[in-house]
Amino acid sequence: MPLLDVSGFRVTAVGIDASVDLVDNVSFSVERGETLCIVGESGSGKTVTALSLMRLLEFTSSVELSGEARFDGFDLVGASRREMSQIRGRRVSMIFQECMEALNPTKRIGPQLVEAAHGMQESRAREKAADLLAQVGISDPESCLGMYPHQLSGGMQQRAMIAMSLMCDPELLIADEPTTALDVTIQAEILTLLLNLQRERNMAIILITHDMGIAAEVADKIAVMYAGRLVEEGACQQMLLAPKHPYTKALLDCIPRPGRVGRGDLMTIPGFVPSPAEQLGGCRYADRCAFVTEECTGTEPQLAVTSGAPTGRSGATNPETRMRRVACWNPLAIDNASMARLAADVTSEAPDNRRRVGEPTRPGYLALGSVSKVYAGNARSESMKSNSTAGLSAVRAVDDVSFTFRRGEFFCLVGESGSGKTTLGRLISRLEPVTTGTLTLDGADVTHLRGRSADRNFRRHVQVIFQDPNGSLDPRQTVGQALAEPLKSLVKLSTSDRTDRINQLLDEVNLPRSYVHKRPSELSGGQRQRVAIARAVATSPKLIVADEPTSALDVSVQGQIVNLLRRLQAEHELTYLFITHNLSLVLSVADRIGVMYLGTIVEIASAEALIAGPAHPYTQMLLAANPDPHNPRSRDERSAVTVDGLDTETANVDTSIGCSFRDRCPRRQSICDTDKPPLAPINDEQRTACHFPLVASRHQPTPSALVKQDDYSY
Amino acid sequence: MSSQLALDTTALSIRDPKVGKGKFARLRLGLAALWRRDAPTIIWGAIFVLILLVSAVGPLLLQSYSAIDPSARLAGPRSAHWLGTDEYGRDILARIVYAGRTSLGIGLAITGMALVLGTFIGTLTGFYDRLSGPIMRLMDGIMAFPAIVLAIALLIVLRSGVWGEIIALGTVFTPHIARVVRSRVLSLREKGYVAAARSAAVSGPRILLTHILPNSASTILVQTVFIYASALLADSSLSFLGLGVQPPTPTWGNMVGEARAFITIAPTFIVFPGIMIVLSVMSLNLLGEGIRGLIDTRARAILDLERSRKDRLSRARKAGRRG
Amino acid sequence: MARLLIRRLRDLVIVLILVGTAMFFIIRLVPGQPATAMLGPYATQDQIDALTKAMHLDGPLILQYFGWITNAATGDLGTSITFSQPVTKVIIDHAVPTIFMAVASTIMSVALAVPLALKAAAKPRSLWARLLSPVTAFGLALPSFWLALMLVLFLGVFVEIFPVSGYVDLLSHPIEGLRYLVLPIVVLMSHQLALFVATLRESISGELLNLYLRTGRAKGVKERTLLYRHVLPNALLPTITVAGASFGHLLGGAIVLEMVFVIPGWGLTLYNGIQARDYPLILGLTLTIAVLFVIVNLIADLLYIVADPKVRVR
Amino acid sequence: TGGSANDAPSSPVQGGAVVAALSGDPQTLDMAQNTGSLTIRVAINIFEQLFVIDKNYQPAPMLASGYEKSADGLTYTIKLRSDVKFHNGDRMTAGDVIASLKRWQLVSAVGKSVAKDVASIASTDPQAVTITLHQPRYSFIDDLAATTQPAIIVPAAVAEEAGTSPIADDKIIGTGPYKLKEYKHGQSVVLVRFDGYSSRDDTSSGLAGAKKAYIDTIEFRFVPDPAQQLNGLKSGQFQWAQSVNADEYEALKNSPNLKARVADSGLVATILINHSADSSFSDLKARQALNMAIDKKAMAQASFGPKEFWSPLSGALVFSVDKPMYSQAGKDIYETFDPKKAKKLFEAAGVTANKPIRLVTTQTYPKYYQMAVVLQSQLEKLGLKTDMQVYDFPTMISKISTDSSNWDISFSAYNGTVTSPSQVLPLAPNRPGEFHSGDLDTLKAKYQISKDPAEAKKIVDQIQQLVWEELPVISVAPNKVFDVYSTSLKDVSTFTQSIFWNCYLAA
Numbered sequence A: 001m002p003l004l005d006v007s008g009f010r011v012t013a014v015g016i017d018a019s020v021d022l023v024d025n026v027s028f029s030v031e032r033g034e035t036l037c038i039v040g041e042s043g044s045g046k047t048v049t050a051l052s053l054m055r056l057l058e059f060t061s062s063v064e065l066s067g068e069a070r071f072d073g074f075d076l077v078g079a080s081r082r083e084m085s086q087i088r089g090r091r092v093s094m095i096f097q098e099c100m101e102a103l104n105p106t107k108r109i110g111p112q113l114v115e116a117a118h119g120m121q122e123s124r125a126r127e128k129a130a131d132l133l134a135q136v137g138i139s140d141p142e143s144c145l146g147m148y149p150h151q152l153s154g155g156m157q158q159r160a161m162i163a164m165s166l167m168c169d170p171e172l173l174i175a176d177e178p179t180t181a182l183d184v185t186i187q188a189e190i191l192t193l194l195l196n197l198q199r200e201r202n203m204a205i206i207l208i209t210h211d212m213g214i215a216a217e218v219a220d221k222i223a224v225m226y227a228g229r230l231v232e233e234g235a236c237q238q239m240l241l242a243p244k245h246p247y248t249k250a251l252l253d254c255i256p257r258p259g260r261v262g263r264g265d266l267m268t269i270p271g272f273v274p275s276p277a278e279q280l281g282g283c284r285y286a287d288r289c290a291f292v293t294e295e296c297t298g299t300e301p302q303l304a305v306t307s308g309a310p311t312g313r314s315g316a317t318n319p320e321t322r323m324r325r326v327a328c329w330n331p332l333a334i335d336n337a338s339m340a341r342l343a344a345d346v347t348s349e350a351p352d353n354r355r356r357v358g359e360p361t362r363p364g365y366l367a368l369g370s371v372s373k374v375y376a377g378n379a380r381s382e383s384m385k386s387n388s389t390a391g392l393s394a395v396r397a398v399d400d401v402s403f404t405f406r407r408g409e410f411f412c413l414v415g416e417s418g419s420g421k422t423t424l425g426r427l428i429s430r431l432e433p434v435t436t437g438t439l440t441l442d443g444a445d446v447t448h449l450r451g452r453s454a455d456r457n458f459r460r461h462v463q464v465i466f467q468d469p470n471g472s473l474d475p476r477q478t479v480g481q482a483l484a485e486p487l488k489s490l491v492k493l494s495t496s497d498r499t500d501r502i503n504q505l506l507d508e509v510n511l512p513r514s515y516v517h518k519r520p521s522e523l524s525g526g527q528r529q530r531v532a533i534a535r536a537v538a539t540s541p542k543l544i545v546a547d548e549p550t551s552a553l554d555v556s557v558q559g560q561i562v563n564l565l566r567r568l569q570a571e572h573e574l575t576y577l578f579i580t581h582n583l584s585l586v587l588s589v590a591d592r593i594g595v596m597y598l599g600t601i602v603e604i605a606s607a608e609a610l611i612a613g614p615a616h617p618y619t620q621m622l623l624a625a626n627p628d629p630h631n632p633r634s635r636d637e638r639s640a641v642t643v644d645g646l647d648t649e650t651a652n653v654d655t656s657i658g659c660s661f662r663d664r665c666p667r668r669q670s671i672c673d674t675d676k677p678p679l680a681p682i683n684d685e686q687r688t689a690c691h692f693p694l695v696a697s698r699h700q701p702t703p704s705a706l707v708k709q710d711d712y713s714y
Numbered sequence B: 001m002s003s004q005l006a007l008d009t010t011a012l013s014i015r016d017p018k019v020g021k022g023k024f025a026r027l028r029l030g031l032a033a034l035w036r037r038d039a040p041t042i043i044w045g046a047i048f049v050l051i052l053l054v055s056a057v058g059p060l061l062l063q064s065y066s067a068i069d070p071s072a073r074l075a076g077p078r079s080a081h082w083l084g085t086d087e088y089g090r091d092i093l094a095r096i097v098y099a100g101r102t103s104l105g106i107g108l109a110i111t112g113m114a115l116v117l118g119t120f121i122g123t124l125t126g127f128y129d130r131l132s133g134p135i136m137r138l139m140d141g142i143m144a145f146p147a148i149v150l151a152i153a154l155l156i157v158l159r160s161g162v163w164g165e166i167i168a169l170g171t172v173f174t175p176h177i178a179r180v181v182r183s184r185v186l187s188l189r190e191k192g193y194v195a196a197a198r199s200a201a202v203s204g205p206r207i208l209l210t211h212i213l214p215n216s217a218s219t220i221l222v223q224t225v226f227i228y229a230s231a232l233l234a235d236s237s238l239s240f241l242g243l244g245v246q247p248p249t250p251t252w253g254n255m256v257g258e259a260r261a262f263i264t265i266a267p268t269f270i271v272f273p274g275i276m277i278v279l280s281v282m283s284l285n286l287l288g289e290g291i292r293g294l295i296d297t298r299a300r301a302i303l304d305l306e307r308s309r310k311d312r313l314s315r316a317r318k319a320g321r322r323g
Numbered sequence C: 001m002a003r004l005l006i007r008r009l010r011d012l013v014i015v016l017i018l019v020g021t022a023m024f025f026i027i028r029l030v031p032g033q034p035a036t037a038m039l040g041p042y043a044t045q046d047q048i049d050a051l052t053k054a055m056h057l058d059g060p061l062i063l064q065y066f067g068w069i070t071n072a073a074t075g076d077l078g079t080s081i082t083f084s085q086p087v088t089k090v091i092i093d094h095a096v097p098t099i100f101m102a103v104a105s106t107i108m109s110v111a112l113a114v115p116l117a118l119k120a121a122a123k124p125r126s127l128w129a130r131l132l133s134p135v136t137a138f139g140l141a142l143p144s145f146w147l148a149l150m151l152v153l154f155l156g157v158f159v160e161i162f163p164v165s166g167y168v169d170l171l172s173h174p175i176e177g178l179r180y181l182v183l184p185i186v187v188l189m190s191h192q193l194a195l196f197v198a199t200l201r202e203s204i205s206g207e208l209l210n211l212y213l214r215t216g217r218a219k220g221v222k223e224r225t226l227l228y229r230h231v232l233p234n235a236l237l238p239t240i241t242v243a244g245a246s247f248g249h250l251l252g253g254a255i256v257l258e259m260v261f262v263i264p265g266w267g268l269t270l271y272n273g274i275q276a277r278d279y280p281l282i283l284g285l286t287l288t289i290a291v292l293f294v295i296v297n298l299i300a301d302l303l304y305i306v307a308d309p310k311v312r313v314r
Numbered sequence D: 001t002g003g004s005a006n007d008a009p010s011s012p013v014q015g016g017a018v019v020a021a022l023s024g025d026p027q028t029l030d031m032a033q034n035t036g037s038l039t040i041r042v043a044i045n046i047f048e049q050l051f052v053i054d055k056n057y058q059p060a061p062m063l064a065s066g067y068e069k070s071a072d073g074l075t076y077t078i079k080l081r082s083d084v085k086f087h088n089g090d091r092m093t094a095g096d097v098i099a100s101l102k103r104w105q106l107v108s109a110v111g112k113s114v115a116k117d118v119a120s121i122a123s124t125d126p127q128a129v130t131i132t133l134h135q136p137r138y139s140f141i142d143d144l145a146a147t148t149q150p151a152i153i154v155p156a157a158v159a160e161e162a163g164t165s166p167i168a169d170d171k172i173i174g175t176g177p178y179k180l181k182e183y184k185h186g187q188s189v190v191l192v193r194f195d196g197y198s199s200r201d202d203t204s205s206g207l208a209g210a211k212k213a214y215i216d217t218i219e220f221r222f223v224p225d226p227a228q229q230l231n232g233l234k235s236g237q238f239q240w241a242q243s244v245n246a247d248e249y250e251a252l253k254n255s256p257n258l259k260a261r262v263a264d265s266g267l268v269a270t271i272l273i274n275h276s277a278d279s280s281f282s283d284l285k286a287r288q289a290l291n292m293a294i295d296k297k298a299m300a301q302a303s304f305g306p307k308e309f310w311s312p313l314s315g316a317l318v319f320s321v322d323k324p325m326y327s328q329a330g331k332d333i334y335e336t337f338d339p340k341k342a343k344k345l346f347e348a349a350g351v352t353a354n355k356p357i358r359l360v361t362t363q364t365y366p367k368y369y370q371m372a373v374v375l376q377s378q379l380e381k382l383g384l385k386t387d388m389q390v391y392d393f394p395t396m397i398s399k400i401s402t403d404s405s406n407w408d409i410s411f412s413a414y415n416g417t418v419t420s421p422s423q424v425l426p427l428a429p430n431r432p433g434e435f436h437s438g439d440l441d442t443l444k445a446k447y448q449i450s451k452d453p454a455e456a457k458k459i460v461d462q463i464q465q466l467v468w469e470e471l472p473v474i475s476v477a478p479n480k481v482f483d484v485y486s487t488s489l490k491d492v493s494t495f496t497q498s499i500f501w502n503c504y505l506a507a
């Protein structure tokens, strides 16, 4: 008997006006020692499912549960609250995504952990807590117990959270996006940690994620959710290898593959997830599905066991795990035709004839000369809070950065959180003044512009797109007004010309012209980001700084935005500074990539060069941590990733001397402590700031080899 | 993907398909929806509107508020004078209604002054760092003073009376609005669309007018309602002390002040003006809270939270009956 | 912490100088002279002028100002005209009732507000919880002078439990003195208690939204424990600030109340001082009230820092 | 009426404490300088004069044992009683009297008017004082017995130290039956029996005669609110209250525990008029119109409550009990109430609706304010505009005495029991309103050389007639004091308020 057995599970939100099924028809099971990954786009009901299973949702909203959910034979749906408290926090526990809010800010970590141990002496519980903290990779557990959450970095908090969930030695652990807010490096460590702990304890894990890459690396089974329904469930490899539901396949296809630069558009899923309130007669995926038939729009398909599971290389031994269930009227048959079509999707696009843009021959456009930005620490607010931290030394958010954007290139900036990417973007777009250094635009010094006309002139050429699609549009302005704003202030157009231009812009970003009168609240995230892009290109700028324009969006929409950006680039000879966390994306779209660490650029290289082999150990670390469903690592490979508990926030290294990466660097030598490595060329496509660059010592796979790996041949 | 508040009922606000049948129908539907959502707010709002209406129209319908009749001094309620008469034989009901005009009007003027000044100061100091230091120090200075004491001090100089009181209390309440506006502006100026406007070379004042102010409007509105309530209360205290609007122009506060000498002879004289103060201040405060519940996501979440617990309990009881 | 203290002390000095200077000129701009009040209603202008001269209040204002401010800097606030005593002594003599009322009302309000708000938060469907919002709004809407008069009307005269006015020295006759202060304190509390309950309830409700509660439930912690060990301590934080700020309300409210109940505290003394144009006394008292208010808020801020680890520990 | 009323035949008991509600803090107990009634109510029990008025408003010796007046009326030799002790234990001597009178001449309005006529004050022996005048002064002894800013006798050191300033609280040393124990400003004044007091032997009458202090302590608590005073009386907190609302009279008349009594004396409510060129009321026609426009009865009713408190209405400047000064001359003018004619006269004087009449009043004394409200309503009935300005009392006084350009009409009330025309304050020089009349000055001078009461009374009548013809002020109505006290307080004098000697607390 499986540890957790869910079938026909439904969660209904009871509202004042109406009741809405948030989640319906969910069925899956988890064995001891097994990992189930639930994946799906945002809003597909993953969190609702998890919280409802824990019976936690009812505390904060009015919901009704129905269907079957048995934990070790115990009825989770029908249990009283009292019975439930015998399960929750004792046999089942949960890790939440928002670690910053999930811990009580005014209580020390120790008591919060001790609280999670039931029926245990205080002193014993404390010992256990320290023990667990050590296990999750916190180097000084005793002092950590005495700290308050805000004294810990995000990664540390998440570790503390994990330790807390283990205090009761749970049989089932539900982890809701435990790593989404974290850097890839920390994400990798935390996932490894979870897997190791699972092995030791024979725990069942339900891991919720929106990232197929993570699922690919850690799951035994994958369940795909869409718009409140479970659409497909099956063993991990089978799911990756031969998705049966068009949605599963589309999700996989949307993940960018490295080395596709100039090879056509990224895959996307048109449309967006319907809200739970939308009453649809048929399959909820129907209007986004490429294989839609009449049946699909008429009746909703039920989860059904399918046959014909192809035997994967590692072939499941347990017949139950081999069981595939899919809710689709015409599941994808894994026949040759469809395989061919799959392959075609990936490879058959006509190679792009654009000039390769990474080459150094291209003329420079905007140049940074030793640019630095120092924050006083309390420059912004006078509030008491920041005042008490005023004693802290200044933050060097950007530290002596020099490089040149080439005209028409797609430059990507990556790096862990807090490495100064946003700050650099703001400096380049002159939203903030540099502390020292110079900015040169097309040969002219623009560091300190005087007068409004000079400023206007600069702004006509350099525009920005921001990360948060919700915040980047004024909720009170219509799309038309938002687009008119730069047109009014930067170019002098007659009213009718302006209307024309707005229509033209909407056309360019593929939005219907009727959207002029819509307000941001009526648009989806992706559509908002399109408006933001339209606004940025309205004045025909030359350089666009895009600060994580896709990181708040689902992968299905991310492709649309990137494709749009690239199309506009081709049409208008744009130069991009694209800031992102997403390494897969970077490797598939960028011409050149800059890697930032603690305010400095540690490596600049073309995408090909990076795929071929990073020169800086930090770049290598980032690449290694990046999960890729098209090329997943095995479990053993995963466990090899060290858990050393260091990330940008905890790295407390003196950046004024020596290499700032030295305390995380496996190749550290004495020179690293004393001399700052300059950003020196390795070859004509790659420069790095490292005393001991990696590139020469590494076997270099060719790009073609990488592509070959896409053929599901593992 | 994005971190999300524990609850989010936006999904539940299903658009009514009937919407779109003209403005009136829409208003009615909107009110009906609001009624289901938050009936008390509508009730309190209606009470306040009623007080406003009666104060505005009442004096036209009732007997003179200033006609003296020394032979009918301090009479109890009777058919000619529903609430009795005061020490000059004037009709208390007529005076209370007329006092509503003065009290509510002055409250409004005070609120208006605080609103305009406070918004101005709040937006400027929030938006321009350079100004914030000295001006906010001044605001702190004003707030570092018990409101009544400050108002009394100012009133002594400005002369008791309508304008003196408006200026004095307007000054007292300005920092309250300025603070709220400032913190709102401080958070708004970090928004992407402000940066976008900056990068479109939109000038500071224009950004203030087109982005910051409209988006602060709801916060300011709520605060204004609360300040209106406070202004009514402060006005009544000052009038009671004989420092505000001077009788014979009645205000609720100075009526209580006058009635104080006749507390045992004519209790209606002191009771009813007080009730009017309580009722209008209370309805304004509850209205403000209700509006905040509609506008402010956090406040709305709190309301929903409380409501949801109710529903859950009622469901649990139903289930109990079934079982 | 030390920096904060220094900054606050600097603010204090600035506020004092501002308040002192402003008040000095403000009250001198007011028509009417101390002599008028001293001489009663039928004095002639000649008599008034003569007395003004005798009191040395006739020189150039600016010289008087510098004289006063230099003395004030050394702690000498001058001599009260009506009391013919040093202002400092007058202020100290009249401090007990005002401060006692303010402190007693604050302490009792906090002590009552916590259980009331918790009761509502723990049982949101109870009658009490549903009535809480109108009841607190009612408390906040009650003008203190009116409530005071109503209490006098019903309790003092009809039922005759408490004396309706006057004051017996608290220090020499504590029991009798307390009896005299019961009604004023009840009135002060009506506003303050409502304020605290409202604040506390809102912050408790706000805390209930916080995700750490979900964590707590996931850990299997009992709801009661969550309420008392997590929610309440966090929710009390904002109350500290509100309590500090409401102290100003109290001092202001005291003026009105002390007049209604004839309690010789700062409020009544200030009011009489204003009526009598007792310049040194008015200045001294307003300064003292401002200082006290700033200090109380400073203490509230410090308490907040001590209570909130986010600020205390960095 | 008058004198000590023997309303209870029981015999007096010594002891007990009285708590008396006083309407406010007197600020100072120096009654020589302060004109207010609060000061008088307390200090009357502390200080004494050489002469005081008896129940018939005739001067009678108090600290003096008698006096001799020279035939030419220019020299007064006043004999002092030898058994009088100050509260500090010192015996009163001529030196104290001389110093006190000299100070009185500096600080008191009556004293100042006397000072004009005084050539010297000297003592021949320790128990006698000789005062020489430049010219005869009929009212000299009356002036010494005046009750407003009276010529109180204090130790010479106290008088000299105080000079023109009020006597400090710790120097409040008199010769009266009670002495000051404690003055808590803003809160209370406590008096205790002065055991060293030696009473006169003659029967007590008005303020004169024997004084016996039965009550041990009198605590005056300052309670501004009349309703609170009454509440305190009802709840037994107070035994006496200074100003209970007159409207309570009917209800209190039948109260078993409280005695409510309308006194015979009080204040005469007066409308002040601005005679300076800045006001249209400098025109006699306007004043006459004003007089005809005022329904005095209605004004009295609205301001002073039941009829008992303001009758009879005769337009006199003093109360009817004050026989020497009471006159009904000009009553016909006073009684003319003719709005139509008033309107015409106003028009003739150029007072129209275009020019608002500026009424200045105060709420510090509610009755002034109430009169203003009634006047306003009556003027507005005539179609005139009014501009009513309400200030606190010091501001009002300073407005009307220093700035004649800003007001037309104000309100006041004056002591209705005076002993000479020069004490009638509204007619005194330097009053607000800048009224000057040669005729009035002549009459006043004539009064001082009158030889006997009959002649004096004739001049008083002439003055009264002149007041109604020239209308320097408009005397509206006498406003009698309302005495309310606990029935446990026996033998309370009806002569004036707060005489705490000769009365006692029933056991």
Ligand SMILES: Nc1ncnc2c1ncn2[C@@H]1O[C@H](COP(=O)(O)OP(=O)(O)OP(=O)(O)O)[C@@H](O)[C@H]1O
Binding pocket: A013, A022, A040, A041, A042, A043, A044, A045, A046, A047, A048, A049, A060, A061, A062, A210, A275, A276, B001, B002, B004, B006, B007, B008, B009, B011, B012
């Ligand atoms: N308490 C609630 N009441 C009503 N609707 C809710 C509630 N919680 C969530 N929803 C709605 O249910 C849908 C599913 O939400 P859920 O949070 O489970 O999605 P998710 O898959 O976890 O997405 P994400 O990746 O963004 O975390 C969303 O449309 C959301 O708006």
Ligand SMILES: Nc1ncnc2c1ncn2[C@@H]1O[C@H](COP(=O)(O)OP(=O)(O)OP(=O)(O)O)[C@@H](O)[C@H]1O
Binding pocket: A375, A376, A377, A378, A379, A380, A395, A396, A397, A415, A416, A417, A418, A419, A420, A421, A422, A423, A424
């Ligand atoms: N206005 C500011 N005042 C003070 N410090 C700042 C400010 N803005 C950024 N910093 C600091 O500068 C550093 C770099 O921040 P930045 O936002 O540029 O990083 P980032 O690489 O964009 O991070 P993320 O990936 O989280 O967006 C951080 O340590 C941050 O705390």
Ligand SMILES: [Mg+2]
Binding pocket: A046, A047, A048, A176, A177, B001
């Ligand atoms: Mg989620």
Ligand SMILES: [Mg+2]
Binding pocket: A421, A422, A423
């Ligand atoms: Mg960033």
Ligand code: NI
Binding pocket: B230, C249
């Ligand atoms: Ni307030």
